[in-house]
Amino acid sequence: VLVAVGVTIAVDCVVNWLLLSAVLRFTTGTSILGTWWSAVAGYATSQVGYSVIGLLMAVLWAGGVGPLAAILILLPLLIARWAIQQHADEYAAYEATIRSLVRAVEAKDLYTRGHSERVSKASVLIAHQIAMREDRVDALRYAGILHDVGKLGVPTSVLRKSGKLSAEEFEAIKQHPLLGLEMVQDIDFLAEAHAGILHHHERMDGRGYPHGLVGEQIPEFARVIAVADAFDAMTSTRSYRDARPVDEALLELRRWAGSQFDPVMVQALVTAVERHGWEPADIPEQIRRTAASVSALADHDDPAVSNGAVSEGAELTSLP
Amino acid sequence: MTDHAMLSGTYSRREGARLTLIFATALLSVAAIVATVTSGLRYPLIALAFAGLIVLGEILRVRLPSGRDAAPIGMAGAFGYGLIFNVSGTRIDQPLYQVIAVVAVAMVAGAVPHALAGRSIWPGDIARRLLLVSAVAVTFHTLAATWVPNVGEDTTQLRGIALLMALVVFIGSLVDACLTAGLRALLAHAPFRSMLNDEMRAALGLGLAMGATGVLIALATPSMHLYALPIFCIPLVLTQFAFRRYAAIRTTYRQTIRSLAQVTEVAGYATDGHSRRVAELAVALGRDLGLDSQRLLDLEYAALMHDIGQISLHDPIDSASALAVTPAGRQRIAELGAEIIRTTGVLDRVAVLVGRQAEPYRRHREAPDASLPLESRIIKVASAYDDVVGDDTSLEARADGLERLRLGMVFDYDPRVVEALPRVLRRLDGRTRQFQF
Numbered sequence: 001v002l003v004a005v006g007v008t009i010a011v012d013c014v015v016n017w018l019l020l021s022a023v024l025r026f027t028t029g030t031s032i033l034g035t036w037w038s039a040v041a042g043y044a045t046s047q048v049g050y051s052v053i054g055l056l057m058a059v060l061w062a063g064g065v066g067p068l069a070a071i072l073i074l075l076p077l078l079i080a081r082w083a084i085q086q087h088a089d090e091y092a093a094y095e096a097t098i099r100s101l102v103r104a105v106e107a108k109d110l111y112t113r114g115h116s117e118r119v120s121k122a123s124v125l126i127a128h129q130i131a132m133r134e135d136r137v138d139a140l141r142y143a144g145i146l147h148d149v150g151k152l153g154v155p156t157s158v159l160r161k162s163g164k165l166s167a168e169e170f171e172a173i174k175q176h177p178l179l180g181l182e183m184v185q186d187i188d189f190l191a192e193a194h195a196g197i198l199h200h201h202e203r204m205d206g207r208g209y210p211h212g213l214v215g216e217q218i219p220e221f222a223r224v225i226a227v228a229d230a231f232d233a234m235t236s237t238r239s240y241r242d243a244r245p246v247d248e249a250l251l252e253l254r255r256w257a258g259s260q261f262d263p264v265m266v267q268a269l270v271t272a273v274e275r276h277g278w279e280p281a282d283i284p285e286q287i288r289r290t291a292a293s294v295s296a297l298a299d300h301d302d303p304a305v306s307n308g309a310v311s312e313g314a315e316l317t318s319l320p
Numbered sequence: 321m322t323d324h325a326m327l328s329g330t331y332s333r334r335e336g337a338r339l340t341l342i343f344a345t346a347l348l349s350v351a352a353i354v355a356t357v358t359s360g361l362r363y364p365l366i367a368l369a370f371a372g373l374i375v376l377g378e379i380l381r382v383r384l385p386s387g388r389d390a391a392p393i394g395m396a397g398a399f400g401y402g403l404i405f406n407v408s409g410t411r412i413d414q415p416l417y418q419v420i421a422v423v424a425v426a427m428v429a430g431a432v433p434h435a436l437a438g439r440s441i442w443p444g445d446i447a448r449r450l451l452l453v454s455a456v457a458v459t460f461h462t463l464a465a466t467w468v469p470n471v472g473e474d475t476t477q478l479r480g481i482a483l484l485m486a487l488v489v490f491i492g493s494l495v496d497a498c499l500t501a502g503l504r505a506l507l508a509h510a511p512f513r514s515m516l517n518d519e520m521r522a523a524l525g526l527g528l529a530m531g532a533t534g535v536l537i538a539l540a541t542p543s544m545h546l547y548a549l550p551i552f553c554i555p556l557v558l559t560q561f562a563f564r565r566y567a568a569i570r571t572t573y574r575q576t577i578r579s580l581a582q583v584t585e586v587a588g589y590a591t592d593g594h595s596r597r598v599a600e601l602a603v604a605l606g607r608d609l610g611l612d613s614q615r616l617l618d619l620e621y622a623a624l625m626h627d628i629g630q631i632s633l634h635d636p637i638d639s640a641s642a643l644a645v646t647p648a649g650r651q652r653i654a655e656l657g658a659e660i661i662r663t664t665g666v667l668d669r670v671a672v673l674v675g676r677q678a679e680p681y682r683r684h685r686e687a688p689d690a691s692l693p694l695e696s697r698i699i700k701v702a703s704a705y706d707d708v709v710g711d712d713t714s715l716e717a718r719a720d721g722l723e724r725l726r727l728g729m730v731f732d733y734d735p736r737v738v739e740a741l742p743r744v745l746r747r748l749d750g751r752t753r754q755f756q757f
Contacts, residue, residue, distance in 0.1 A: 002544060002547055002551075049554065049558075052551070052554065053554075053555060056540070056551065056552070059540075059543065059544075060536070060539060060540060060543075063478060063542075063543055064478040064479060065478045065479060065482045065539055066478075066479045066482070068479070068482045068483060068486060069482070069536075069539070071532075072482075072486065072532040072535055072536050072539075073532075073536065073555070075528055075529055075532040076529035076532055076533055076555040076556050076558070076559045077555050077558070077559070079525055079526065079528060079529045079559055080529075080555070080558045080559035080561075080562040080563075081562075082525070083525075083559065083562035083563045083565075083566045084562045084565075084566075086385070086566050087562065087565045087566040087569055090566065090569045090570060090573060091569050092666070093573070093664075093666035093667075094569060094572065094573045094576065096664045096665050096666050097573070097576070097577065097664045097666060097667060098576055098580070099664075100660065100661075100663040100664040100665075101580045101583075101628075101660070101664070102580075103663070104628070104631060104632065104660040104663070105583055105631060107631075107632065149580070149583070150586070152583050152586050152587040152631070153586040153587060153588070179586055182586070183579050183580070183582050183583070183586055184576075184579050185579075186575050186578065186579055187572060187575045187576050187579050188571075188572070188575065189568075189571075189572040189575070189576075
C-alpha cells in the first residue's frame with residue numbers, strides 16, 4: 001500500500017510542477033529549471049503533506065474503517081489550524097499592545113509623539129536596504145519602537161530643560177539607554193534588540209554613550225537605530241526650530257557619517273528614502289503653539305544637540 | 321486563630337492525594353513489569369517500536385500556552401500500543417500487563433533526559449497519563465473481546481472496532497479530565513468548576529489530537545505494518561509545532577506586558593517591583609476565588625498595568641503621590657490607565673478591570689455593587705496590601721497589611737477577598753514545593 005501511495009504522490013508532484021512551469025514559461029518566460037527550486041522549497045512540502053494525508057484517509061476508509069477515518073485524520077489538522085490561528089491573533093494583539101503602550105509613554109511629550117514608530121520604520125527601511133535577514137528585521141522593528149523607553153526614567157525637568165545642560169544633567173540623560181535595557185531585558189524574544197537599545201547613542205568615533213564603543217564594536221542594530229533616530233529627530237518639528245526638509249537632513253547625516261554614524265547605514269537610508277520616499281512627522285500647528293509656550297525642549301536625539309553636549313561647554317546653537 | 325498562626329501555618333495536608341496516586345501507579349507498574357519479565361516479552365519488535373516512539377515523544381514534549389507541558393507524540397504512541405490488535409494480518413494478543421509495563425518504562429525513560437538537563441518533571445502527571453492509557457487499553461480489549469467476534473483475525477470490517485476505539489479513548493479522556501480537575505481543585509484549594517473548565521479545554525484541544533492519532537495508528541497497523549507509527553505522527557508533529565509557536569508568543573506577550581508595566585516604577589511613580597508583586601498576589605487570590613485560566617490571564621495583565629494611568633499625569637512625581645492617596649485621585653489614575661489600555665484595541669476586558677479597580681465594593685447605605693468585577697476587587701486588595709507591606713516578608717509586616725485591609729472591609733475592600741488573603745499568602749510561601757498536575 002505504502003509503495004502505491006508514494007508513487008502516486010511523486011507522479012502528482014511531477015505533473016503538477018510540469019503544468020505549473022509550462023504556464024509560467026508562457027506567461028512570464030522563466031525557464032523550467034529556474035522554477036524547480038522555488039517549486040520544491042515553497043510548495044512541494046505542503047503538497048506532499050496534504051497528498052499523504054488524503055491518500056492515507058482513502059486507504060483507511062476503503063479498508064473498512066469508513067467515514068470515521070476522515071474525522072480521525074482531520075482532527076489533529078483542525079486543531080493545528082486552530083492553534084495557528086490563535087498564534088496569529090495573539091501576535092497581532094502583541095503588536096497592537098506594544099505600540100499603544102509606547103505611544104502612551106510618548107504622549108507625555110508632544111514633540112516626540114510618534115517618534116518611536118517612525119524610528120522603527122526608518123530602521124526597517126535601512127535593514128531591508130542592507131539585506132538583513134527577515135527574522136532579525138522583525139527584532140529590529142521592536143528595538144526601534146522600544147529604543148527610548150528608558151527616557152521615562154530621566155527626570156522630566158532635565159528632558160525639557162531649555163538651554164545648556166550641566167554635566168550632571170547630561171549624565172542623567174545618558175542613563176536612558178541603560179534604563180531602557182533594564183526594562184526590556186526580560187523579554188527573551190528581543191534578545192538581539194537589547195544591544196540595539198543599549199547602544200543606540202554610541203558614536204563611530206567612540207565619543208558616544210553609555211560605553212564609548214568604537215566602529216564595528218557597536219552592534220549592528222545600534223548603528224541602524226542611531227541613524228534612524230537622528231534622521232527622525234531632524235525631520236520633526238521641535239519647539240526650538242522647525243522641521244528640516246528630508247534632503248537637508250540626509251545631507252546632514254552624510255556630514256556626520258564616519259564620525260557619528262556608520263556610513264553604510266547612512267548610505268542605506270539615503271538609497272531607501274530615494275526609492276520609497278519618507279513621510280516626516282506631522283505636528284499640527286495648534287499643538288506646536290501650546291507646547292512651545294509650555295516648555296522649550298532640546299531633543300537629545302538631535303545631532304546638533306548631542307554633538308553640542310559632547311563638546312564641553314559648547315552652546316546649543318539651535319536653541320531659541 | 322491569630323494572624324501569626326494563620327500566616328505561619330504549614331501547607332502540606334493536601335499533598336496526600338497526589339502522593340497516593342503516584343504510589344499506587346508505581347506499584348501497578350512494578351507489578352506489570354514483574355509479570356512481563358517472568359512471562360517473557362511478547363512481540364518484542366512491536367514493543368520496541370512503540371516504546372521508542374513514546375520515549376521520543378516524551379523527550380520532545382511541548383510547553384502549552386496554559387503553561388503546562390504535554391507530550392502529544394508520546395501519548396499518541398501510548399494510546400496506539402494500548403489499542404493495537406493486529407499487525408500486517410497477524411493477531412496481537414499480548415497480555416494487558418505488558419502494555420502497562422512497556423508504556424510505564426518508556427514514559428519514565430523519556431523523562432530521564434529532562435531530569436538530567438535539570439528541567440522539572442512531574443511524577444503526578446506521568447502517573448495520571450499512565451493510568452489513562454492503562455484504563456483505555458483494558459476497557460477496549462475487554463469490550464472488543466465480548467462484542468466483536470474474531471477481533472484481530474478479520475481486518476476487513478474495522479468499522480465497529482474503529483468506533484469502539486474512538487469512543488473508549490474519547491470517554492477515557494473526558495473522565496481523566498474530570499478526575500484531574502477534581503485532584504487539582506483539591507490540591508490548589510480551587511473550585512472544581514473552574515478547574516474542570518481548564519481541563520476540558522485541554523482535553524478537547526490537544527487531547528483530541530493525541531487520541532485520534534493513537535486510534536489511527538492502531539487501525540492502520542493491519543495494512544501498513546509499523547510504518548503507520550511515523551506516518552500518522554506527521555500531522556501531530558505539525559499540531560505540536562503550532563502549539564509551540566502559540567505558547568511562545570503567549571510567553572513573549574506576558575514578558576512584554578510585565579516589562580512595560582514597569583514604566584511606572586522606572587519613572588518613580590511606584591516602588592520597585594510593585595506591579596509584579598501585585599500581579600503575583602492577585603493571580604493567587606484569583607485562583608483561590610475560582611477564576612479559570614482565561615480570566616486569570618486578564619487579571620494578571622490588569623494587575624501588572626493597574627498603575628499605568630500615572631504616566632498620563634502631566635506633572636509627574638509630586639502630583640502622582642499626592643493624588644494616589646485620595647479616592648478621587650485613585651479613580652482618575654484608574655480611568656486614565658483604562659484609557660491607555662483601551663487604545664490597544666485588543667485588551668478591552670483588561671481595560672474594564674483596570675478602570676474599575678478604585679471603586680469601593682459597596683457605598684454607604686447601599687448593597688455591594690454586583691456589577692463590580694471580582695478581578696477589580698482583587699486588584700484593589702492586592703495593591704493596598706502591597707502598599708503597606710511591599711517586599712517585606714516578615715510576619716509583622718504581613719499582620720500590619722492584613723490589619724489595614726480589615727479596617728477597610730466595611731466599604732472599600734471585599735471581605736471575601738480579604739479573607740482569602742492569609743491562606744493565599746501561606747500558599748505562596750509553600751509554592752516552591754508545589755507540583756503541577
